[in-house]
Amino acid sequence: MSHKEEIPRCPYCATGREFRPMKVLENGRQICESCGHIVFPRDRAFWCPCEKCLAAPLNGKSEGWVAPGPEAIVYLADKGIRCVATDGPTLGGAEPRRALMTYWALGSKGMVGVEYLTNLGKLPEKTYFLFAAVKIRNCHGGPGRALALYWQKDVAGAD
Numbered sequence: 001m002s003h004k005e006e007i008p009r010c011p012y013c014a015t016g017r018e019f020r021p022m023k024v025l026e027n028g029r030q031i032c033e034s035c036g037h038i039v040f041p042r043d044r045a046f047w048c049p050c051e052k053c054l055a056a057p058l059n060g061k062s063e064g065w066v067a068p069g070p071e072a073i074v075y076l077a078d079k080g081i082r083c084v085a086t087d088g089p090t091l092g093g094a095e096p097r098r099a100l101m102t103y104w105a106l107g108s109k110g111m112v113g114v115e116y117l118t119n120l121g122k123l124p125e126k127t128y129f130l131f132a133a134v135k136i137r138n139c140h141g142g143p144g145r146a147l148a149l150y151w152q153k154d155v156a157g158a159d
């Protein structure tokens with residue numbers, strides 16, 4: 001644990017000027033001992049049971065997560081972007097009316113949204129992002145596998 005970045009930190013609890021370190025269990029789970037937020041990096045479909053990340057914002061008890069509004073979606077559409085993804089729980093955000101407008105903007109621009117990802121910020125520039133969604137009849141959304149393709153210098157042996 002020499003690098004500060006390697007310590008998993010709770011995105012919901014701050015101590016002083018830093019986010020609180022999370023306890024790493026043997027099975028790989030990361031738990032915040034303050035709020036109970038759990039991250040299970042080996043299981044992307046793991047649903048955190050804590051109050052902080054979903055229930056509290058949705059019930060109006062805390063601030064919501066960062067999410068693009070409909071204006072941002074329209075802006076991205078005008079730039080030729082066809083897919084918007086987030087590490088946050090949803091692209092819509094915690095406020096229902098704003099969320100509806102965001103999804104409406106995505107739909108009306110023919111764009112695809114992908115939510116609840118992890119480590120998007122670690123992807124290098126010019127990464128190809130693919131999302132292999134499971135086909136579910138009469139469903140407009142569902143689970144899938146997120147894939148990122150990028151050029152890695154040292155592995156390919158060239159620059």
Ligand SMILES: [Zn+2]
Pocket residue numbers: 010011012013020032033034035036037
């Ligand atoms: Zn916490």
Ligand SMILES: [Zn+2]
Pocket residue numbers: 036037038048049050051052053054
């Ligand atoms: Zn949580």
